[in-house]
Amino acid sequence: MVKICCIGAGYVGGPTMAVIALKCPSVEVAVVDISVPRITAWNSDQLPIYEPGLDDVVKQCRGKNLFFSTDVEKHVREADIVFVSVNTPTKTRGLGAGKAADLTYWESAARMIADVSVSDKIVVEKSTVPVKTAEAIEKILMHNSKGIKFQILSNPEFLAEGTAIEDLFYPDRVLIGGRETPEGFKAVKALKDVYAQWVPEDRILTTNLWSAELTKLAANAFLAQRISSVNAMSALCEATGANVSEVSYAVGKDSRIGPKFLNSSVGFGGSCFQKDILNLVYICECNGLPEVAEYWKQVIKINDYQKTRFVNRIVSSMFNTVSNKKIAVLGFAFKKDTGDTRETPAIDVCKGLLGDKARISIYDPQVTEEQIQRDLTMNKFDWDHPIHLQPMSPTTVKQVSVAWDAYAATKDAHGICLLTEWDEFKTLDYERIFENMQKPAFVFDGRNVVDAEKLRKIGFIVYSIGKPLDQWLKDMPALA
Ligand SMILES: NC(=O)c1ccc[n+]([C@@H]2O[C@H](COP(=O)([O-])OP(=O)(O)OC[C@H]3O[C@@H](n4cnc5c(N)ncnc54)[C@H](O)[C@@H]3O)[C@@H](O)[C@H]2O)c1
Numbered sequence: 001m002v003k004i005c006c007i008g009a010g011y012v013g014g015p016t017m018a019v020i021a022l023k024c025p026s027v028e029v030a031v032v033d034i035s036v037p038r039i040t041a042w043n044s045d046q047l048p049i050y051e052p053g054l055d056d057v058v059k060q061c062r063g064k065n066l067f068f069s070t071d072v073e074k075h076v077r078e079a080d081i082v083f084v085s086v087n088t089p090t091k092t093r094g095l096g097a098g099k100a101a102d103l104t105y106w107e108s109a110a111r112m113i114a115d116v117s118v119s120d121k122i123v124v125e126k127s128t129v130p131v132k133t134a135e136a137i138e139k140i141l142m143h144n145s146k147g148i149k150f151q152i153l154s155n156p157e158f159l160a161e162g163t164a165i166e167d168l169f170y171p172d173r174v175l176i177g178g179r180e181t182p183e184g185f186k187a188v189k190a191l192k193d194v195y196a197q198w199v200p201e202d203r204i205l206t207t208n209l210w211s212a213e214l215t216k217l218a219a220n221a222f223l224a225q226r227i228s229s230v231n232a233m234s235a236l237c238e239a240t241g242a243n244v245s246e247v248s249y250a251v252g253k254d255s256r257i258g259p260k261f262l263n264s265s266v267g268f269g270g271s272c273f274q275k276d277i278l279n280l281v282y283i284c285e286c287n288g289l290p291e292v293a294e295y296w297k298q299v300i301k302i303n304d305y306q307k308t309r310f311v312n313r314i315v316s317s318m319f320n321t322v323s324n325k326k327i328a329v330l331g332f333a334f335k336k337d338t339g340d341t342r343e344t345p346a347i348d349v350c351k352g353l354l355g356d357k358a359r360i361s362i363y364d365p366q367v368t369e370e371q372i373q374r375d376l377t378m379n380k381f382d383w384d385h386p387i388h389l390q391p392m393s394p395t396t397v398k399q400v401s402v403a404w405d406a407y408a409a410t411k412d413a414h415g416i417c418l419l420t421e422w423d424e425f426k427t428l429d430y431e432r433i434f435e436n437m438q439k440p441a442f443v444f445d446g447r448n449v450v451d452a453e454k455l456r457k458i459g460f461i462v463y464s465i466g467k468p469l470d471q472w473l474k475d476m477p478a479l480a
C-alpha cells in the first residue's frame with residue numbers, strides 16, 4: 001500500500017488529501033499539522049473549513065484510509081510520498097518584506113523531513129512557492145539526509161475556494177514538474193499514477209521543475225489580471241454610460257478571450273492573488289526585470305484603486321460624509337461559499353468607512369464575529385501601495401457590530417454595501433429592508449448581485465459597479 005503524508009491541514013492540504021483518499025482506496029493518506037485545534041476539528045463533525053461537498057468526502061474515508069494527526073514525525077517517517085502544503089505568506093519583515101514569499105514554514109518542514117526519514121522519499125511541493133524553491137529544498141534535504149535519497153516534485157494546486165471539491169474531482173489539469181533524470185522521471189510517474197486513478201491521462205501535464213513552479217504564479221497573475229482589466233473598464237463605463245456587464249459579455253464572446261473571470265467587482269480578495277503577484281514582482285526584480293515587475297504590479301494597484309473608488313463613491317453619495325451613519329455590510333468573506341476572509345476586500349472597505357467615522361453592522365452567513373473583529377484590528381503589512389491603513393483603535397472597534405441576519409444588519413441603516421455575492425442576497429425582501437431603513441436609502445452593490453431596477457422602483461438609490469449611474473450619483477461625483 002502506498003503511503004502518503006501531507007504536511008499542512010489547511011484549505012489545500014485537507015480537501016486535496018481527502019479527495020486522493022476517496023479516489024484511491026489503495027492509498028493510505030495521513031494529513032498532519034502542528035496546529036492541535038485544526039487537527040481536532042478535522043477529526044470532528046465541525047470541519048475547520050467550510051467547503052461545499054467536503055463533509056461528505058471526509059465522512060466516506062476518515063478512519064479508513066484518511067487520517068488527521070498531530071504526530072507529524074511518525075507519519076512523515078512512514079510515508080513514501082510527502083506533500084508539503086504549508087502556508088507561504090508574504091514576508092512582513094527583512095529582505096523582500098511586503099513582496100517576497102516567507103518560506104520559514106516550508107524550510108522547517110523540509111528540515112524535519114530530512115531529520116526523521118529512514119527511507120527514500122518523494123517530496124512534493126504543493127504550496128505555492130517562488131520559482132527555483134525546489135533547488136533550495138533539495139539542498140536542505142541532501143545536506144541533512146544521512147544517505148537517504150529524496151526526489152523533489154512540483155505539483156502546484158489550482159483549486160479555488162468554494163468549488164474545491166468540484167475542482168479536485170474534475171481538474172482542468174494536474175501539473176507535475178520533476179528533475180529530468182531517470183530518478184526524476186520515476187518519481188513523476190509515481191505521482192502521476194496516483195492522479196491517474198481519476199484524472200484523464202491527457203489532463204496530467206508533466207514539465208521540468210521550474211516550469212511547474214512558475215506556471216502556478218503565472219496562472220494566478222493571468223486570472224487576477226483579467227479582473228483588474230474588467231475593473232479598470234468599470235470605471236470608464238461609469239464615466240461614459242457604458243454597462244460593464246454588456247461590455248464584458250460581448251468581449252468574452254471572442255473565443256480567444258473567453259467568458260470566464262470577467263465579473264467586475266469591488267476588487268479581488270483571497271489569500272492567493274495578491275500574495276502570488278507580489279511574489280512574482282519580487283522574482284522579476286531579483287532577476288533584473290524591473291519593467292516586467294512594474295507591469296504585474298499594476299494588477300494590484302488597480303485592485304487597490306477599485307476598493308478606494310468604491311469607498312469614495314459611498315462617502316460622496318451620502319453628502320460627503322458617513323460620520324455616525326449606519327452602514328450595513330452584507331458579506332465579509334472574499335467570495336461566496338467560503339468562510340475565508342484572508343485579504344477580503346471587505347476589510348479595506350470597512351476600514352475606509354470607519355476612517356470616515358461610520359457605524360458598521362456586518363452580516364455574513366459563514367464568518368464569525370470573532371473573525372471579523374480580528375480582521376479589522378489586524379495591522380496590514382507595509383507595502384508601497386496606498387491602501388495601507390492603520391489598525392483600528394479600541395474606540396473604532398466599538399463602531400462595528402456583527403448582526404445575525406441581513407434584516408438585523410440593515411435595520412435603521414442609511415446605506416447597504418454588498419461585498420460578497422452570497423446567493424441569499426439576491427432574494428432578500430428588499431421592500432421590508434427599505435421600510436426599516438433611514439431615507440434616502442442607498443444600496444452600493446460591490447458584486448452586481450441585486451436587480452438595480454427593481455430596487456430603484458422600491459425607492460432605493462442604487463450604485464452598481466460599472467453600470468450607468470442614477471441621476472443622484474451623477475450629481476454627487478465621487479472624489480478620486
Ligand atoms: N487556499 C487556496 O485556495 C490555495 C489554492 C492553491 C494553492 N494554495 C497554496 O497552498 C499553500 C497552503 O495554503 P492554505 O490556504 O492551505 O494554507 P493554510 O494556512 O490554510 O494551511 C497551512 C497549514 O500548514 C500548517 N503548518 C505550517 N507549518 C507547519 C509545519 N512545519 N508542520 C506542520 N504543519 C505546518 C499550518 O498550521 C496550517 O494549518 C500556500 O502556499 C497557498 O499559496 C492555496
Ligand SMILES: O=c1ccn([C@@H]2O[C@H](COP(=O)(O)OP(=O)(O)O[C@H]3O[C@H](CO)[C@@H](O)[C@H](O)[C@H]3O)[C@@H](O)[C@H]2O)c(=O)[nH]1
Nearest residue numbers: 157158159160161227261262263265268269270272334335
Ligand atoms: O470574475 C471574477 C472572478 C473572481 N473575482 C474575485 O477574485 C477573487 C478570487 O476568486 P477565485 O479565484 O475564484 O478564488 P480563489 O480561491 O482565490 O482561487 C484562486 O487562487 C487559488 C490559490 O492560488 C488558485 O488555486 C485558483 O486557481 C484561483 O482561482 C475573489 O475575491 C472573487 O470574488 C472577481 O472579482 N471577478
